[in-house]
Amino acid sequence: MRKTYRYRLYPSKAQMSRLGDTLESCRWVYNETVALRKTSWETNEESISLYTTNKELTQWKKDKQELKQVHSQVLQNVQVRVDLAYKAFFRRIKSGETPGYPRFKGKGRYDSFTYPQSGFEIIDDRTIKVSKIGEIKAKIHRAVIGNVKTATIRRYPTGKWYVCFSTECDLMPEPHKNDNAIGIDVGISKFATLSNGSYIPNPRWVKQEEKSLAKAQRKMSKFAMGSDGWLKSLKVVQRIYERTSNRRKDFTHKLSRSLVDNYGIIVFEDLNIKDMVQNNHLAKSIMDVAWRMLIDTIKNKAECASSKVVLVNPAYTSQMCSRCGTIVKKELKDRIHKCNCCNLEMDRDFNASINILRLGLQSLG
Incomplete structure (x- = not known):
């Protein structure tokens, strides 16, 4: 069973700046990946795979130093999001729906990034640690049950920050107490x-x-x-x-x-x-x-x-x-x-x- 736990974060000003820079780097990778796939189709009518975009990401990191300040799997997950957007686009075309082509993300329109496997840790009920950011104050108001698979940090429009842990747990619920x-x-x-x-x-x-x-x-x-x-x-x-x-x-x-x-x-x-x-x-x-x-x-x-x-x-x-x-x-x-x-x-x-x-x-x- 997959469960998600959401907790409020209280980053310092320096951490908020690094979190914001991470979102901007992710937004840049997202837009470049969309542009790469769009150009490839318009010029050669070839659909680029996720594996190909991941190879391009390696070169981007050499050319753009800011990307090295972001955990590698976070940037890879950005390209996974683009791939999922294209799969949804083609699925809607096949089902006869009106499809919306994946859009470029404007400034302030990219609000979350994900650590898909590693790079994060729950220190205690008041602190979490994430790669490239450091230890962030958090309010872990209830225990996380199960094996934590991913961590997603999101900025809300009001400026509040939250972290969502997705867990996998073997939960055997007891039979319900009544059949009402x-x-x-x-x-x-x-x-x-x-x-x-x-x-x-x-x-x-x-x-x-x-x-x-x-x-x-x-x-x-x-x-x-x-x-x-x-x-x-x-x-x-x-x-x-x-x-x-x-x-x-x-x-x-x-x-x-x-x-x-x-x-x-x-x-x-x-x-x-x-x-x-x-x-x-x-x-x-x-x-x-x-x-x-x-x-x-x-x-x-x-x-x-x-x-x-x-x-x-x-x-x-x-x-x-x-x-x-x-x-x-x-x-x-x-x-x-x-x-x-x-x-x-x-x-x-x-x-x-x-x-x-x-x-x-x-x-x-």
């Missing part, structure tokens, strides 16, 4: 409606910060782009976005932990969110509630807790009567389910959650 099952219908008016009749209100994180964000953006617009005042205002805007993101993540993790601890079987609709956000009237609200984040977080926690997460076909879950199975046509504005056959009248989302639970249990036999 729950069906969950996610929505916008209510964040989630459960098949036991309870519901979770929508926190609407973006709406909570709309006024603060608009005020900060208005202030930023008064300055010339790139000026000291503009950069200072930009930091305020970035902090608002970060605060919204942190609240969303905190809510999602707490809710997912509660569901996984109390239910052995959790059933959701397998929603096509990519198509749903094409609706211009609902796109902002759909992106704010982050249904996919909730489902993915529950899946990750369920794997360690021996819970089962089931995704069912969403077709007719809202239209079908949960008592008699009759299809009752509704528009999106209709919030009450009324069945003319069995006279069942209940909340539309509650009715859907019962249908979702039934389909999930049927799929499990």
Whole structure:
């Protein structure tokens, strides 16, 4: 099982400067690798392999002294990222999607680098050591379980630094303490409606910060782009976005932990969110509630807790009567389910959650 642990770093000013220089060196290698592959195809119609770009990297390090200040495997990993970007590009072409060609990274657009095998060490719960940077203060607030495979250092837009350790561990979760099952219908008016009749209100994180964000953006617009005042205002805007993101993540993790601890079987609709956000009237609200984040977080926690997460076909879950199975046509504005056959009248989302639970249990036999 692969797990990731994220910890906050507190580098000194000198270390922040070296970390920033490392990111710039990685950005240079990334752009040069993209340019190399792009030129090769445009001139000779040849696709360069990762092995070929690695050989070019050796020559680049001889010509550019700054690259010698970066761990060799970090630079190799940058070229692995380019290779993965090209593989994803060709995969999208084959599947008929609209592909986006790998882009060059502008200044400030490259924000992380990875030690794929070595060059890093956890000294204690307050310090980590990374090659070419030195010992950095860190807050290791929980123990790292398993064999650490990679370490990724990332700079966030607000200037905060974090390290993520990816580990591989042999985890044998105990059987779940109960077989309770729950069906969950996610929505916008209510964040989630459960098949036991309870519901979770929508926190609407973006709406909570709309006024603060608009005020900060208005202030930023008064300055010339790139000026000291503009950069200072930009930091305020970035902090608002970060605060919204942190609240969303905190809510999602707490809710997912509660569901996984109390239910052995959790059933959701397998929603096509990519198509749903094409609706211009609902796109902002759909992106704010982050249904996919909730489902993915529950899946990750369920794997360690021996819970089962089931995704069912969403077709007719809202239209079908949960008592008699009759299809009752509704528009999106209709919030009450009324069945003319069995006279069942209940909340539309509650009715859907019962249908979702039934389909999930049927799929499990």
